[in-house]
Amino acid sequence: MAATGETQPAKHQEVGHKSLLQSDALYQYILETSVYPREPQSMKELREVTAKHPWNLMTTSADEGQFLNMLLKLINAKNTMEIGVYTGYSLLSTALALPDDGKILALDINRENYEIGLPIIEKAGVAHKIDFKEGPALPLLDQMVNDVKFHGSFDFIFVDADKDNYLNYHKRLIDLVKIGGVIGYDNTLWNGSLVAPPDAPLRKYVRYYRDFVLELNKALAVDPRVEICQLPVGDGITLCRPRKILHGSMAKISEKIAQLGWFCGSSITTAITGRTFIPACKTTVKLKNPRFLFPRTQPLYRCCRAMSKSKGTLSSPSLLVVRENINLTDEERQIFERLLQVVRHFNLETQLRVAGGWVRDKLLGKECYDIDVALDNMLGKEFCEKVNDYLIHAGEETQGVGVIQSNPDQSKHLETARMCLFDVWIDFVNLRSEDYTENSRIPTMEFGSAEQDAYRRDLTINSLFYNINTCSVEDFTGRGLDDLKSGKIVTPLPPKETFLDDPLRVLRAIRFCARFEFEMVEELKVAAADNDVKCAIADKISRERIGHEIDLMVSGNQPVKAIACISNLGLFWIVFTLPPNFEPPISEELDRICVSYMDEAWTLMHGIGSCTFSDEQRRLYLYAALFLPLRKTIYGDNKKRIVSAVNYIYRNSLKLKGSDADNVIRLHNAVEKFSSLIPLVVSNEGMQPAEVDWKSDMIDVPVSLKLRILLGLLLRDIKDFWRAALMLSILLNKGSSVERVVDNVRLFKKVEEEILKLSLEKVWEVKPLINGRDIMKVLEVKNGGPVVSEWQQKVVEWQLAYPSGNMQECIDWMMRQKQLNHPTT
Numbered sequence: 001m002a003a004t005g006e007t008q009p010a011k012h013q014e015v016g017h018k019s020l021l022q023s024d025a026l027y028q029y030i031l032e033t034s035v036y037p038r039e040p041q042s043m044k045e046l047r048e049v050t051a052k053h054p055w056n057l058m059t060t061s062a063d064e065g066q067f068l069n070m071l072l073k074l075i076n077a078k079n080t081m082e083i084g085v086y087t088g089y090s091l092l093s094t095a096l097a098l099p100d101d102g103k104i105l106a107l108d109i110n111r112e113n114y115e116i117g118l119p120i121i122e123k124a125g126v127a128h129k130i131d132f133k134e135g136p137a138l139p140l141l142d143q144m145v146n147d148v149k150f151h152g153s154f155d156f157i158f159v160d161a162d163k164d165n166y167l168n169y170h171k172r173l174i175d176l177v178k179i180g181g182v183i184g185y186d187n188t189l190w191n192g193s194l195v196a197p198p199d200a201p202l203r204k205y206v207r208y209y210r211d212f213v214l215e216l217n218k219a220l221a222v223d224p225r226v227e228i229c230q231l232p233v234g235d236g237i238t239l240c241r242p243r244k245i246l247h248g249s250m251a252k253i254s255e256k257i258a259q260l261g262w263f264c265g266s267s268i269t270t271a272i273t274g275r276t277f278i279p280a281c282k283t284t285v286k287l288k289n290p291r292f293l294f295p296r297t298q299p300l301y302r303c304c305r306a307m308s309k310s311k312g313t314l315s316s317p318s319l320l321v322v323r324e325n326i327n328l329t330d331e332e333r334q335i336f337e338r339l340l341q342v343v344r345h346f347n348l349e350t351q352l353r354v355a356g357g358w359v360r361d362k363l364l365g366k367e368c369y370d371i372d373v374a375l376d377n378m379l380g381k382e383f384c385e386k387v388n389d390y391l392i393h394a395g396e397e398t399q400g401v402g403v404i405q406s407n408p409d410q411s412k413h414l415e416t417a418r419m420c421l422f423d424v425w426i427d428f429v430n431l432r433s434e435d436y437t438e439n440s441r442i443p444t445m446e447f448g449s450a451e452q453d454a455y456r457r458d459l460t461i462n463s464l465f466y467n468i469n470t471c472s473v474e475d476f477t478g479r480g481l482d483d484l485k486s487g488k489i490v491t492p493l494p495p496k497e498t499f500l501d502d503p504l505r506v507l508r509a510i511r512f513c514a515r516f517e518f519e520m521v522e523e524l525k526v527a528a529a530d531n532d533v534k535c536a537i538a539d540k541i542s543r544e545r546i547g548h549e550i551d552l553m554v555s556g557n558q559p560v561k562a563i564a565c566i567s568n569l570g571l572f573w574i575v576f577t578l579p580p581n582f583e584p585p586i587s588e589e590l591d592r593i594c595v596s597y598m599d600e601a602w603t604l605m606h607g608i609g610s611c612t613f614s615d616e617q618r619r620l621y622l623y624a625a626l627f628l629p630l631r632k633t634i635y636g637d638n639k640k641r642i643v644s645a646v647n648y649i650y651r652n653s654l655k656l657k658g659s660d661a662d663n664v665i666r667l668h669n670a671v672e673k674f675s676s677l678i679p680l681v682v683s684n685e686g687m688q689p690a691e692v693d694w695k696s697d698m699i700d701v702p703v704s705l706k707l708r709i710l711l712g713l714l715l716r717d718i719k720d721f722w723r724a725a726l727m728l729s730i731l732l733n734k735g736s737s738v739e740r741v742v743d744n745v746r747l748f749k750k751v752e753e754e755i756l757k758l759s760l761e762k763v764w765e766v767k768p769l770i771n772g773r774d775i776m777k778v779l780e781v782k783n784g785g786p787v788v789s790e791w792q793q794k795v796v797e798w799q800l801a802y803p804s805g806n807m808q809e810c811i812d813w814m815m816r817q818k819q820l821n822h823p824t825t
């Protein structure tokens with residue numbers, strides 16, 4: 001590293017500061033003269049170091065300054081803001097990138113630091129671009145948000161201040177940044193601590209802010225208003241670009257960044273945010289001048305390197321790293337030790353191996369309670385009996401042993417014994433090899449070696465063993481660990497062969513691909529889309545198993561990704577089979593349209609805040625969105641009744657619960673009704689309910705009360721699915737483009753607010769004031785029948801119109817109606 005006491009190299013002294021700073025040589029020079037061994041710890045130290053190295057303003061790593069400078073030129077920024085100035089290193093870098101009439105509004109609670117760096121900024125000839133304001137940033141932002149002239153006025157905003165306020169800044173900045181402008185949040189990798197194991201020795205300060213940074217990352221990842229791109233430059237910068245108009249430009253910027261040889265961290269971006277905006281193929285980490293990195297960024301650099309090598313092993317929103325070995329919990333250690341005691345006590349020479357998902361999840365650092373133990377020389381039942389013999393010998397209570405017979409339709413290909421040890425249920429099976437016969441996905445089984453057992457499994461990442469005897473991970477296919485690290489979905493044997501043997505594996509591969517956000521290798525995609533495999537899926541797998549896999553996908557963490565994958569592989573209509581003779585005919589593109597509805601529903605749900613729904617509501621909402629384009633498709637069933645095709649898909653093609661089918665269809669019906677009511681709810685011009693084409697036989701009440709009746713009836717029908725119905729209705733009517741997401745969220749909030757204002761939240765729980773018998777008394781009729789039912793409906797409407805009315809008032813109203821000789825009395 002060059003430079004110690006010198007402030008500038010001689011050749012630059014001749015041309016003066018200004019030309020030096022405005023030339024590209026500036027950054028090289030700053031890099032070469034950056035000599036901080038660490039960040040200054042006190043104001044005194046800062047002053048001393050700055051006096052000695054006046055160019056050395058930086059608290060930010062040098063590459064960050066270079067990056068900002070490049071970015072601002074790239075987006076032609078003119079009007080910018082910086083929150084968190086300190087001594088002004090990033091300020092100088094950005095000021096230099098602006099045209100001469102460019103502006104930076106610089107906010108910091110402390111002017112003293114800014115003044116330390118100011119002489120350098122002045123010498124660089126850019127001080128006139130800076131408007132420094134001292135004070136906490138939030139109130140200043142509030143003032144601007146309250147003044148429309150600032151709305152959408154900034155090309156670039158850099159946030160590098162108090163991390164616990166970043167989300168508060170975001171709420172305000174989203175109004176202040178231009179559409180097509182960029183907000184940059186600094187430190188979103190927070191010293192690499194986001195990937196540190198929970199027990200890592202972190203400084204108190206780092207640990208404290210870590211949660212705020214994680215929260216910010218998660219919030220940005222699901223904010224539909226912005227495109228984001230997280231770059232491992234310096235300590236991590238997340239760029240946010242408001243959507244609309246310039247859709248796709250973030251990808252262009254990212255590409256440019258990649259071309260220029262900057263870090264390209266799509267794996268990290270995906271890992272932390274769940275969304276990739278950098279071309280996925282460019283995942284190499286290139287660092288221009290790694291040797292000039294500051295010490296504090298070196299762990300991050302290492303972390304980025306590691307990430308680039310293990311692309312895809314990361315899942316959002318928190319970063320996951322594949323471990324080299326397995327860390328057992330105390331409980332697991334106890335269980336495994338007990339099993340080994342049994343082996344030793346009876347001299348069994350049995351190798352005990354935990355198989356499949358547990359090994360994969362533990363290597364990914366996730367806890368897993370599904371322990372399957374594979375035995376190499378006996379059946380599971382035999383071993384469980386030995387465990388009980390040992391427990392008797394040790395004077396302990398024996399445990400019940402359940403034996404589950406082989407049931408391939410439940411994915412139990414071999415007899416499984418189950419027993420509870422230390423309060424954990426454990427499955428015991430023997431290692432096996434499989435042989436499949438044509439037309440059946442049910443193999444003939446034999447005892448096999450661990451290697452044979454590994455190769456008969458569906459995916460390499462599920463074929464790993466943890467050998468309890470040797471405490472080691474075993475990778476008999478030779479690529480399970482690598483595939484886990486590189487995030488690849490691969491079958492142990494050639495994929496077509498594996499899929500033809502058991503076509504359910506295609507769906508499992510898709511499910512795991514979505515769940516871990518892994519990538520299917522090309523060979524596997526080709527095999528999954530193969531016609532023979534498609535036929536095998538249709539012929540060899542029971543519809544129940546297909547339905548079960550689909551349900552796991554839709555309930556999982558990446559439902560859209562999973563269903564989109566099914567569609568991309570040409571499997572949509574094989575999975576979701578349609579009834580015979582349905583009408584009207586469907587378009588070729590319909591599967592893609594279905595997926596895009598689901599995608600938009602997913603985005604809208606996150607835009608609104610997914611906590612709006614229970615898991616069950618979320619699941620049915622997503623199904624209803626997926627099948628929305630099919631809501632008018634019908635067919636005649638074998639009893640010649642006209643039935644919805646969605647009903648067929650649910651009950652016949654997926655064999656899922658009939659009540660779920662009913663709920664999805666109710667949602668579809670409610671969508672149509674909501675569509676006619678939304679304009680009325682949000683109308684400022686006092687639109688008349690008469691204009692609503694629904695419920696023409698409503699009781700006669702003043703117009704102002706009709707809306708409550710209409711909404712109330714709808715909510716009583718759809719109950720706590722009403723938010724889901726409202727969201728689907730908005731999607732159906734407002735159009736689907738990403739640009740509309742913000743409008744859609746606003747519209748949802750507005751209608752929701754009106755419904756809550758009308759106190760309709762739990763209106764379906766309101767009991768009728770008058771029961772059928774009392775209605776008969778008022779009507780003076782002896783028998784029930786349609787007239788009474790009609791009046792029951794009218795009583796509900798009356799109660800909706802007059803929520804505080806009592807029973808007597810309702811009866812009086814009925815009597816008056818009767819006297820008026822209402823046609824139905």
Ligand SMILES: C[S@@+](CC[C@H](N)C(=O)[O-])C[C@H]1O[C@@H](n2cnc3c(N)ncnc32)[C@H](O)[C@@H]1O
Pocket residue numbers: 057058059060083084085086087088089090091107108109110113135136137138160161162165
């Ligand atoms: C990390 S330093 C900024 C470094 C600078 N952006 C750079 O790269 O050279 C953080 C700065 O944020 C300022 N700050 C902290 N809380 C603030 C707040 N609430 N409002 C404005 N500035 C704040 C601190 O005074 C400090 O100068």
